[in-house]
Amino acid sequence: MEAMTMSQTVDPGAAAAGKIVKMSSRGTKVFYGEKRALHGIDVDIYRNEVLALIGPSGCGKSTFLRTLNRMNDTIDICRVEGKLMLDDQDIYDPKLDVVQLRARVGMVFQKPNPFPKSIYENIIYGPKLHGLATRKDEFDAIVEASLQRAGLWNEVKDRLLEPGTGLSGGQQQRLCIARAIAVSPEVILMDEPCSALDPIATAHIEELIDELRENFTIVIVTHNMQQAARVSQRTAFFHLGDLVEVGETEDIFTNPRDERTQGYITGRYG
Amino acid sequence: MPIQLTVAVLLILSAIGYWIGRQRAMSVSGGRVASLHSVPNYYGSFVAVWAGIPALLLVLFFLMLKGPVIEMLVLGAMSPDAVLSWAKASISPNDFQALSTAGIAGADALAETQRNLMMINIRNLATGQERFVNPAVVDALLPAAQHMQHLEATSRWSLFAICMAIAAGALFITHRKITPQFRARNNVERVVTWGLIVCSVIAILTTVGIVLSLLFESMRFFARVSPVEFLFGLQWSPQTAIRADQVGASGAFGAIPLFTGTLLIATVAMAVALPLGLLSAIYLSEYAPRRVRDTVKPVLEILAGIPTVVYGFFAILTVAPFVRDMGVALGLPVSSNSALAAGIVMGIMIVPFVSSLSDDVINAVPQSLRDGSYGLGATRSETIRQVILPAALPGIVGAFLLAVSRAIGETMIVVMAAGMAANLTFNPLDAVTTVTVQIAALLTGDQEFESAKTLSAFALGFVLFFATLALNVVALRVVQKYREKYD
Ligand SMILES: Nc1ncnc2c1ncn2[C@@H]1O[C@H](COP(=O)(O)OP(=O)(O)OP(=O)(O)O)[C@@H](O)[C@H]1O
Ligand SMILES: [Mg+2]
Numbered sequence: 092m093e094a095m096t097m098s099q100t101v102d103p104g105a106a107a108a109g110k111i112v113k114m115s116s117r118g119t120k121v122f123y124g125e126k127r128a129l130h131g132i133d134v135d136i137y138r139n140e141v142l143a144l145i146g147p148s149g150c151g152k153s154t155f156l157r158t159l160n161r162m163n164d165t166i167d168i169c170r171v172e173g174k175l176m177l178d179d180q181d182i183y184d185p186k187l188d189v190v191q192l193r194a195r196v197g198m199v200f201q202k203p204n205p206f207p208k209s210i211y212e213n214i215i216y217g218p219k220l221h222g223l224a225t226r227k228d229e230f231d232a233i234v235e236a237s238l239q240r241a242g243l244w245n246e247v248k249d250r251l252l253e254p255g256t257g258l259s260g261g262q263q264q265r266l267c268i269a270r271a272i273a274v275s276p277e278v279i280l281m282d283e284p285c286s287a288l289d290p291i292a293t294a295h296i297e298e299l300i301d302e303l304r305e306n307f308t309i310v311i312v313t314h315n316m317q318q319a320a321r322v323s324q325r326t327a328f329f330h331l332g333d334l335v336e337v338g339e340t341e342d343i344f345t346n347p348r349d350e351r352t353q354g355y356i357t358g359r360y361g
Numbered sequence: 362m363p364i365q366l367t368v369a370v371l372l373i374l375s376a377i378g379y380w381i382g383r384q385r386a387m388s389v390s391g392g393r394v395a396s397l398h399s400v401p402n403y404y405g406s407f408v409a410v411w412a413g414i415p416a417l418l419l420v421l422f423f424l425m426l427k428g429p430v431i432e433m434l435v436l437g438a439m440s441p442d443a444v445l446s447w448a449k450a451s452i453s454p455n456d457f458q459a460l461s462t463a464g465i466a467g468a469d470a471l472a473e474t475q476r477n478l479m480m481i482n483i484r485n486l487a488t489g490q491e492r493f494v495n496p497a498v499v500d501a502l503l504p505a506a507q508h509m510q511h512l513e514a515t516s517r518w519s520l521f522a523i524c525m526a527i528a529a530g531a532l533f534i535t536h537r538k539i540t541p542q543f544r545a546r547n548n549v550e551r552v553v554t555w556g557l558i559v560c561s562v563i564a565i566l567t568t569v570g571i572v573l574s575l576l577f578e579s580m581r582f583f584a585r586v587s588p589v590e591f592l593f594g595l596q597w598s599p600q601t602a603i604r605a606d607q608v609g610a611s612g613a614f615g616a617i618p619l620f621t622g623t624l625l626i627a628t629v630a631m632a633v634a635l636p637l638g639l640l641s642a643i644y645l646s647e648y649a650p651r652r653v654r655d656t657v658k659p660v661l662e663i664l665a666g667i668p669t670v671v672y673g674f675f676a677i678l679t680v681a682p683f684v685r686d687m688g689v690a691l692g693l694p695v696s697s698n699s700a701l702a703a704g705i706v707m708g709i710m711i712v713p714f715v716s717s718l719s720d721d722v723i724n725a726v727p728q729s730l731r732d733g734s735y736g737l738g739a740t741r742s743e744t745i746r747q748v749i750l751p752a753a754l755p756g757i758v759g760a761f762l763l764a765v766s767r768a769i770g771e772t773m774i775v776v777m778a779a780g781m782a783a784n785l786t787f788n789p790l791d792a793v794t795t796v797t798v799q800i801a802a803l804l805t806g807d808q809e810f811e812s813a814k815t816l817s818a819f820a821l822g823f824v825l826f827f828a829t830l831a832l833n834v835v836a837l838r839v840v841q842k843y844r845e846k847y848d
Binding site for chain 2: 160162165167189190191192193194197198199200202204205206207208216217220221267270271274
């Protein structure tokens with residue numbers, strides 16, 4: 092209830108449309124040692140929506156994304172302040188189990204990074220960790236379902252035992268998405284998931300993201316304006332560690348309120 | 362004219378050549394250095410190289426051939442009478458009898474060892490060291506000695522003259538060649554390339570030479586002892602009888618006890634080194650904060666710099682008594698030089714080796730794989746066990762094999778701590794000996810290089826060389842295969 096009221100200060104239109112807040116950030120500041128990379132980010136992420144994070148290089152998009160599932164914990168010098176919520180759970184609560192958080196908030200990286208194991212083992216890696224299945228037929232079912240949803244099943248169903256590193260770049264990235272889906276997360280974070288792929292593989296992934304929206308909440312970082320426009324419902328523009336503007340994707344692209352946003356999307360800088 | 366002086370003059374000429382070449386290049390360029398093909402220093406080097414190197418090579422060649430050639434000439438010129446009177450005073454009466462009845466024509470009639478002995482006498486006389494020569498033969502050998510002195514002097518003078526001629530000629534020709542278009546840089550670079558090639562060829566040839574000498578000496582051993590006995594025999598006691606009536610000195614060359622001893626100690630060493638090295642590498646690369654890593658790594662590397670003799674002290678003074686006391690406390694019979702003590706210390710010696718190699722391969726696992734695993738909710742140890750170690754496994758296997766070959770080749774620690782008893786046993790509490798210890802023992806002190814006992818050292822060395830070579834080749838292949846995967 093608290094999150095709902097707070098969200099009105101951020102995007103009154105969305106709240107009015109009756110959307111459900113999945114994750115929220117209030118006053119999030121991130122420091123790398125002495126250096127402050129984010130200066131207080133207020134944003135809500137709604138369920139079953141794709142939120143695109145755009146902005147010039149080094150503005151803190153990846154940093155913000157990584158605070159959402161505490162991947163920043165793996166960096167010694169990184170410190171996070173502010174309030175980040177997943178449903179009604181405080182993400183940075185010291186009592187919170189990071190392992191469970193990451194099972195609920197999955198991540199797909201810029202460069203496809205399948206483990207040097209078979210396709211099958213890549214998929215069951217997460218479910219095995221979290222004890223989601225025990226019997227072989229349960230694992231088989233998870234593998235098939237995840238690959239189906241990632242749109243990869245037909246291409247790899249006869250070679251499940253071959254190494255995942257032997258796939259093409261686009262297939263590898265879909266394998267990584269399938270791997271993330273396999274633990275049934277609620278939110279999927281994607282950091283420039285298409286930047287290492289060719290246009291056809293990119294189109295594939297974009298379609299996939301659109302389908303995934305039915306079941307998951309998605310946050311995607313992208314440098315590609317068209318991509319943001321195609322796959323996202325809402326867009327957030329970051330600039331030098333500040334969140335400048337967030338709103339309906341259409342509004343941001345057709346009618347930006349801040350002139351920095353305007354400059355960026357029309358290609359004047361970035 | 363001592364040869365050092367010839368070399369010194371050549372070096373001076375070469376230095377002068379450098380200066381001349383530079384000057385000449387400056388003057389032909391007419392003050393516009395940019396119009397030269399190469400910068401003036403290259404013209405200087407060009408002249409210096411050609412003035413110095415060919416003549417210096419000649420000196421080297423001369424030094425290699427001078428001794429044998431002069432000896433041949435001196436011996437060839439000796440009269441039969443001189444040879445006979447030397448022989449009368451120097452060799453056993455029986456041999457002399459045989460020699461004189463055969464009627465000799467010169468030094469050729471002597472056996473090789475006799476001839477060498479006579480040559481040493483002549484050389485001592487020629488270099489003024491008469492006190493080493495039996496006075497009874499001085500008169501007979503004096504003419505030969507003078508002949509030798511004469512030849513030495515002439516050869517050195519002619520060497521000097523020829524070298525000067527070559528250097529001066531080269532100076533003149535190269536000096537004339539210098540024009541603005543002349544490609545001095547390319548010429549010098551080519552000489553440098555050849556120099557580098559020669560150096561690496563020398564390194565390779567030396568290795569080949571070592572292997573061949575091992576091979577030939579081993580063949581001589583195998584002419585005396587059959588390879589089957591050597592490789593499969595169960596008893597090692599290389600003391601051969603000097604006189605036929607000696608007791609207890611039969612000479613048995615079955616190397617199996619040495620192989621098992623080596624294996625036993627290497628196994629203990631790896632059982633210590635692999636867990637310690639690998640786990641410390643994992644801690645350092647995955648868990649340790651920057652500061653700890655930056656201090657601990659150099660400390661580990663200092664371990665690698667400790668001389669093995671010092672590890673030997675450590676084995677004798679600390680580890681061996683400790684192992685013995687533990688054995689006594691547990692009621693186990695432990696010999697004072699146990700394989701266990703030597704193996705433990707050798708393992709400690711290898712720890713930095715294993716840990717630094719493993720650290721390299723673990724760090725070569727891409728960060729993106731770690732991120733992928735953490736992103737799925739894996740903990741650190743799950744990530745290490747399920748992603749990092751499998752990905753790094755081939756490299757770790759390679760590191761392991763290299764470490765084994767070091768353990769097999771290690772000598773000093775085992776000489777000091779493991780003892781000489783060639784027991785055929787797999788009990789680490791017994792005393793054993795290793796291949797390297799036996800080689801060291803067989804070749805230390807005065808040895809007769811014809812006996813099977815001494816030659817067996819070469820056969821052991823050959824086996825050792827082959828084993829480590831095979832291990833290294835396999836290890837390198839494994840590591841290389843692994844590298845291909847990420848690059
Ligand atoms: N591990 C780190 N240590 C120190 N500083 C960091 C670290 N990671 C990021 N930063 C700094 O934080 C700021 C934001 O970086 P971030 O990676 O979030 O930018 P980004 O918006 O994702 O850029 P890009 O579009 O190039 O990926 C940058 O100034 C960067 O230098
Ligand atoms: Mg980024």
